[in-house]
Amino acid sequence: MIARLLAVLLFCALAASARAQTSFEELVPRLGGGFGPAAEAAQALGTQGDPRALPILRALSEGRLLRNAEGRVILDGRDAATGEAIAAEGATRINLNNRLRVVLRGAIGRLALSSPNAAERRAAADAVFRTRSAENVPLLEDALSREAIPEIRALMELALGASRLLVDDVTVQRAGIIVLSGAGTAEARSLLLEARAAKPELAVDIDAGIATIDRRLAIRRGFETAFQGISLGSVLLLAALGLAITFGVMGVINMAHGEMVMIGAYTTFMVQEALRHTAWAAWSLPLSVPAAFLVTAAVGVVLERFLIRHLYGRPLETLLLTFGIGMMLQQGVRLIFGAQNREVLSPAWMQGTLMLPGGLPVTQNRLWIILFGLAVLALTMAAIRFTRFGLEMRAVVQNRRIAATMGIRTGWVDAMTFAFGSGLAGLAGVALSQIDNVSPNLGTGYIIDSFMVVVFGGVGSLVGTLVGALTLGIVNKLLEPYAGAVLAKVAVLVGIMLFIQRRPKGLFALKGRAAE
């Protein structure tokens, strides 16, 4: 081990001394010569600044660079070093490791700083920030003098500040500290701490900078906790909405609710597979929304008409019945699709993090799920409030006999209501396919939480479901850093049990005169 380390060190020293003399044509073949030499070569190419290196390094980082048996490096059918045409047969892909990736990111960043493409310059500025070195200072100063777009300028200034920290000159370093302190990010804080360890004489300036950053970070942490709580709440809301209809309105204890959610997620998977090689592939997720609703609603109608309707007024029996149905649905899906997880892709607009003004980060998939949850809730409320079906549903719930005498087909309304609740569960499945496993067990993890949300919020009240879900989500996230994920959840459950004991009808109780 030590011998190998020494060999690497020796090689690094040699490479460093040789760097000035080594030509482009000599460096490029080394990219295929193993992780260590490749990293050295990439570093040298980045420092030399030869623009021909940029496409080669990019190809390497994207895994498109090949190497043949003679050790020649091939890009798009040409020898990358000399440009002559060469057969790619028998050539293998050049592999990367993390060390090489770090070097490549820096080298590509340096080379792309002067790119005419704004997006490339933005990525380059970020890359140079992450792989700062004192040598980057003149390069960044030059790039800054020509940059017009304010956003990219800010990134470049940040990168310049980070690089200045490494220059052996106290005034330059102070300038760097000021820029980094202003950035207020965790990365900047990390860099300052690193510099503090190396330069004790700058400790006072750095400590002041870190204090500034910490204030910003505290705000950010508060925001993140709130966002994560709302996000968890929105997931609970979606999972519970269907139950709020089937259980809250109809009084059916649907233990197969989780399986409806699971079927919704599998529908998403099916839609994606059906559209995979068509022009509609990018739209598979939005198209899954109606598809999942219809499929689960259809399953719901079948269950209601053939099974559940025979047990109205006997809630505990429906519980057992739906438990049995749930078992069968789960095993059915397991036999058809296999026990393994299924991959549901996230569209590009649901990946990554969105930066709100003030450096507040928001993960995109969570944001969409929050919006989706609220939209589904709003539509559900509107459907119940403003449509004929909603009117009939409320009539049947309030007084089945009078509704029947008024000409409402109560059986049909029951079936539709159950289908509606099941469809909502299917929508939850679409959302969950974006954050959780699509497996036959998907629903089991949410069923108890869903019941808790509905009971806590108040059975029969959609507003209660919303408030209940958000409260549980936020409280859970507030407790989590102190108690850990498990205890936080246990504490929330115990809290709900105690709350229900105080207010058996939940947060938003329906008022009535019935004596219990």
Add this chain to the structure above:
Amino acid sequence: MRRLIILAITLLLALLPALNLAGLGVSDFVITVVGKWLCYAILALSIDLAWGYAGILSLGHGAFFALGGYAMGMHLMRLIGPRGVYGHPVLPDFMVFLGYQELPWFWWGFQSFPFAMLMALLIPGALAFLVGYLAFRSRITGVYLSILTQALTYALMLAFFRNDMGLGGNNGFTDFKELLGIALNTPLARALLFWSSLAALGGCLWLGTSIARSKLGRVLVGVRDAEARLRFLGYDTLQHKLFVFVLSAMMAGIAGALYVPQVGIINPSEFSPGNSLEAVVWVAFGGRGTLLGAVLGAFTVNGLKTWLTSVAPDLWLFVLGAVFVAVTLLLPRGLIGLLEKRR
């Protein structure tokens, strides 16, 4: 007639371990499996007592069962003593390799068999008292109570899964050596445990039947069918419900305590809500509110499960699910209703 049949079946069951000890065609497998079913039957009986007579449907009875099991498990762990892998005189193996220095306080006393048995009764009983008192006082009934108890067992499951609880986390307790000086992996120990379970089942059945026939039993049926009316008539329904709920939890605790040495493991998945739900299904399957039906249901469903998981490992969930659906739809009074109709 009915009594004769029960007596005959009981004697037949009691004969099984004797045949096994004598080497007469009853395998060890049969003894352990039927012994397990006997414990399940006690659990089913306890659920039926609360649900069938007082209308309290607890979806968390598995928690009382598991707590009883844990009390027994802790006793069995203490009995291993220095025979563990690491040879520590006091600490169980899992504590040794998780770096515990001393025994946590709640393990004190469990080296004594009477204490452990007392705890197997008292811990489930106390929890049932607490939950029951809070719930019944606020008049939480029906499905709300069911969901509440389900959340209770779920919360306990999450808590017991934590290794920081000092109760073995996910692995729970295994590799027991002996009980009351008898090595557990001997036919004699299995026979004794089998007979104890059978006796406990008989005792619980007798107790349950006597309660059902007494004035208390009739009040409970009143609670089940029209609690409000009973309250207006001046009955303190809270006390009656609480009594039967705590008694039922203690029965479940006994079942758990007998179960653990027979299956050789206790771990937090016993708390999983699915287990409790399944136990309720046994009762519904056999026939709610008949006590005997609960026992019958526990035996039939578990027998079916043992058989199907070997014969149709891929399809048994279907069959079992279909059976549940069919029974709730077609046999509202369960198997026992079917048998009685025949007669």
Add this chain to the structure above:
Amino acid sequence: MTLPTITRRAALAGMAGSMALPAIHSASAQGAPIKVGVLHSLTGTMAISETALRDTVLMMVEKQNAAGGIMGRRLEAVVVDPASNWPLFAEKARELLAVHKVDVTFGCWTSVSRKSVLPVFEELNGLLFYPVQYEGEEESRNIFYTGAAPNQQAIPAVEYLMGADGGEAKRIVLLGTDYVYPRTTNRILRGFLNSKGITDADIMEEYTPFGHSDWQGIVTRVKAFAAQGKKTAIVSTINGDANVPFYRELGNQGIKAEDIPCVAFSVGEEELAGIDTKPLVGHLAAWNYFMSVDAPANREFISDWHTFIRNPRRVTNDPMEATLVGFKMWAQAVAQARSTGVDAVRTAMIGQKVAAPCGFTLEMLPNHHLTKPVMIGEIQENGQFNIVWRTPAPVPAENWSRYIPENANRRR
């Protein structure tokens, strides 16, 4: 009563009416069949991992029968479903041994299921092959452990992270599911890291429940932990189902392998099959086998698998390879001992060698564990691993870790 060779397809056919497929008879196979028990969960939470192992055993049985069985005797698989239920594991183990009288059993995934069946196998003197990497601290004369011990997976992986190629990590986050394997592994790793000069202040350790799906808070805390001016890496012992949401959150919060690499011990090809791996390229896993290993034995394994399962998109993984190695060693030992008797096979097992799909020849050691090569793989866009480092030779298993001080007092 038994169902030989049930595949998913067969199961579906079973739904249509025929419950069993006839076992494949070979002309040369005569005499009473040798019974091979399969004790893997086909339903419940563990079905996701264990069904593939059931299929692997069935594939091996089929292959062995096609080659004439062992000693001219046909093999017959006895499949039971312990349904991810630990007491049921013990019951089914007893059923396999006492009722079906199997000669050998392949089974279990979780430590708790193994702990549950261990007393049964010891009491009835059965033979169990356990194919999954685990926390060690166990040695039973009735079990052969064909997965990795901690020194064959965890420690080399962390050494790699701390080396030049792994990014010279100075701060380590230990994330795990709260059960014995992560707890023990992390205890061993903490001892190892301390011995390498990494203090407890530079180690963050956090546990989550099974199937944890909301990783937002933890990933945020990891980011904050990483912002302390030292290169940070994550060591993940997160189990099965929880990995998909965890990796999704890593990707969405923009944690790139270049900044905070994450090495996982329980994430294989099967788990990656459920994730979009593009944002994860560069994150690592440590195993003793990857599907991408370039070796003749591996090419044969993969083609056998694809033929058997009739789906060219299905992957192979480390526990499947461990099952295969265990099966081959057992078949060799039976042939060598000229008997399926447990005591004879046990003696013959020690020292058995198999040219394994991982590209090395593995040997069964007297401690009932294997020698295994350690490999570090990087996640690639196609859901496969690119092997970036491997030990030059197989490493012998140390099932009693030297980083757990109490092992000094162990009873032998």
